[in-house]
Amino acid sequence: MPFTKKQNLFLLLLLFSVVILFFVNISLGSVAIPLEQLTKGIFGQPLDKSSWEIILWNFRLPKAFTAIFVGIGLAISGLLMQTLFRNPLAGPYVLGLSSGASLGVAFVILGVAFLPQSVATLFLSPFGLVLASGLGSFLVLLAVLVVAKQLKDTMAILIVGLMFGSFTSAIVNVLSYFSTAEQLQKFTFWSLGSISNLSWKEVGILGSFVCIGVLLSVWVIKPLNALLLGEKYAQSIGINYKKTKIIIILVTSILAGSITAFAGPIAFIGLAVPHIAKLIFQTSNHAVLLLGTLLLGAAILLLCDCIAQLPGSDLTLPINAITSVIGAPIVIWLLVRKKRF
Amino acid sequence: MHKQNYILKTSNLSIGYASKKEKTVIASSINIQLEKGKLIALVGKNGIGKSTFLKTITQIIPPVEGTIFLDEKLLSQYDGKALAQKLSLVLTEQLPPSNLTIYEIVALGRQPYTNWLGTITEEDQKHIENAINLTGIETYQHKKHYEVSDGQLQKALIARALAQDTSIIILDEPTTHLDLVHKVTVLKLLQKLTHETGKTILYSTHDVDLAIQLCDEIIVFSENKVVQDQPCNLIADGTFANLFQNENIVFDATIGKFKIV
Numbered sequence: 001m002p003f004t005k006k007q008n009l010f011l012l013l014l015l016f017s018v019v020i021l022f023f024v025n026i027s028l029g030s031v032a033i034p035l036e037q038l039t040k041g042i043f044g045q046p047l048d049k050s051s052w053e054i055i056l057w058n059f060r061l062p063k064a065f066t067a068i069f070v071g072i073g074l075a076i077s078g079l080l081m082q083t084l085f086r087n088p089l090a091g092p093y094v095l096g097l098s099s100g101a102s103l104g105v106a107f108v109i110l111g112v113a114f115l116p117q118s119v120a121t122l123f124l125s126p127f128g129l130v131l132a133s134g135l136g137s138f139l140v141l142l143a144v145l146v147v148a149k150q151l152k153d154t155m156a157i158l159i160v161g162l163m164f165g166s167f168t169s170a171i172v173n174v175l176s177y178f179s180t181a182e183q184l185q186k187f188t189f190w191s192l193g194s195i196s197n198l199s200w201k202e203v204g205i206l207g208s209f210v211c212i213g214v215l216l217s218v219w220v221i222k223p224l225n226a227l228l229l230g231e232k233y234a235q236s237i238g239i240n241y242k243k244t245k246i247i248i249i250l251v252t253s254i255l256a257g258s259i260t261a262f263a264g265p266i267a268f269i270g271l272a273v274p275h276i277a278k279l280i281f282q283t284s285n286h287a288v289l290l291l292g293t294l295l296l297g298a299a300i301l302l303l304c305d306c307i308a309q310l311p312g313s314d315l316t317l318p319i320n321a322i323t324s325v326i327g328a329p330i331v332i333w334l335l336v337r338k339k340r341f
Numbered sequence: 342m343h344k345q346n347y348i349l350k351t352s353n354l355s356i357g358y359a360s361k362k363e364k365t366v367i368a369s370s371i372n373i374q375l376e377k378g379k380l381i382a383l384v385g386k387n388g389i390g391k392s393t394f395l396k397t398i399t400q401i402i403p404p405v406e407g408t409i410f411l412d413e414k415l416l417s418q419y420d421g422k423a424l425a426q427k428l429s430l431v432l433t434e435q436l437p438p439s440n441l442t443i444y445e446i447v448a449l450g451r452q453p454y455t456n457w458l459g460t461i462t463e464e465d466q467k468h469i470e471n472a473i474n475l476t477g478i479e480t481y482q483h484k485k486h487y488e489v490s491d492g493q494l495q496k497a498l499i500a501r502a503l504a505q506d507t508s509i510i511i512l513d514e515p516t517t518h519l520d521l522v523h524k525v526t527v528l529k530l531l532q533k534l535t536h537e538t539g540k541t542i543l544y545s546t547h548d549v550d551l552a553i554q555l556c557d558e559i560i561v562f563s564e565n566k567v568v569q570d571q572p573c574n575l576i577a578d579g580t581f582a583n584l585f586q587n588e589n590i591v592f593d594a595t596i597g598k599f600k601i602v
Binding site for chain 2 (some may be wrong): 088154221229230241
């Protein structure tokens with residue numbers, strides 16, 4: 001199905017707003033840097049003050065890129081899950097994937113005390129964290145899938161996700177009971193969600209995982225569209241359901257896992273963004289929706305981070321607070337409207 | 342050897358569910374042949390094995406015993422895509438929530454032929470438009486699927502199966518949830534399609550009297566056997582009289598209808 005003119009226009013507008021928000025995002029912070037200096041800096045030219053250069057290159061740019069990658073990844077994994085589970089309210093946070101990833105990270109951060117020093121350093125490296133949290137979200141997703149198979153009612157899956165969420169947080173609680181104050185502080189900061197303080201190397205790792213996720217989801221656009229008719233119809237038009245399901249699970253685990261490892265559990269982006277995209281584009285065609293959620297996810301996370309900077313003050317709020325404040329009302333509004341998507 | 346006129350044929354087929362521990366056979370010795378261009382109904386009381394039979398001949402579950410030939414090739418030799426080009430389905434289950442329009446639903450029927458991105462070519466376009474015209478759903482093709490009535494949606498799903506361009510279309514109880522007018526409209530449409538397109542259509546139903554009036558052949562699932570014949574022959578040999586085996590229901594052969602006593 002070719003894109004309509006209106007859809008193309010919206011996509012262009014979204015791309016434009018991502019660029020604008022990117023610049024707004026890097027211009028905000030406790031130190032004011034003139035816009036023309038920022039533009040210069042991005043193109044590698046020297047700035048008037050060397051401190052500005054350090055702030056731009058070591059803090060603001062990595063953070064802006066993290067915001068973009070996190071937004072893209074969470075939004076896409078939400079879109080895939082909503083189609084796979086035939087449930088408009090599915091998302092990595094609601095289904096407990098983020099909690100699963102938290103559990104993985106908790107085991108690493110809080111559990112290192114029980115490990116020998118050499119193994120501990122290995123696990124505390126960025127790759128170790130990604131591995132642990134990816135594994136955590138993968139296991140939770142598998143568990144949800146197994147239970148979901150027994151359930152006819154797709155809404156019940158949300159409750160299952162909720163249960164897995166509280167189950168994993170209970171284990172995290174037990175773990176934190178036995179950890180030192182220092183470890184606990186580290187884990188608490190992580191669990192508040194933060195997209196700042198990532199090194200370029202970490203941004204690179206996150207970026208490549210998100211790229212893999214996006215490429216794999218482009219590969220399943222056609223089966224995703226077939227799944228809109230339900231599993232049986234999809235199979236009857238020649239879709240290999242098992243293979244598609246495995247790819248979707250893989251993509252969502254990679255995305256939710258790597259993002260949660262670096263940025264902490266970030267709520268509601270995965271649920272709300274695909275919804276807003278469906279409202280804007282008025283279609284179920286995943287070719288359009290994938291591009292739309294991708295751009296919208298980046299834009300919304302950049303926006304949330306701009307708000308988190310509290311322009312005009314020196315304070316910075318945790319990003320998770322902002323996404324929840326914006327996301328939770330959207331979900332309630334969607335439920336009340338009861339529109340069928 | 343002359344060219345086979347059958348699109349689907351079963352020989353000595355036993356259907357049921359086989360797990361590692363035990364085999365549950367629901368019906369056995371099923372020998373039926375579905376001829377090209379015929380409208381065929383599948384009747385029988387609840388739980389007799391109609392759905393299991395449909396699942397078996399559509400490769401959703403394997404046969405317990407016996408063989409199924411689809412277009413002179415063993416059904417088990419088809420892979421998903423090849424089967425999708427031979428056999429299409431219309432199911433009873435509700436569509437999941439989505440923004441799909443009627444047109445998009447019909448267009449999804451072209452998936453077995455489109456490239457990896459599902460791009461619709463001019464050829465596909467022709468098939469889609471043809472299916473929409475044949476089923477008479479032009480006027481509401483751009484509506485969302487949740488905005489149309491059950492009868493309209495059923496026609497759209499039939500159009501989707503038509504767009505899939507298969508030699509046989511199998512429908513699972515296509516007339517349930519519909520009132521008499523829409524039942525007749527849908528069945529008349531199926532009859533018209535078999536005549537105009539030469540496709541074979543098999544559908545399961547509980548409306549035996551409508552099937553008697555409209556179908557070329559009927560497959561009857563009863564307690565001990567599965568028979569296939571023209572409706573008039575089935576009436577004559579008393580097959581329908583034994584269909585339900587309930588003292589409250591009798592079959593009146595003169596008008597071809599069931600009566601309550």
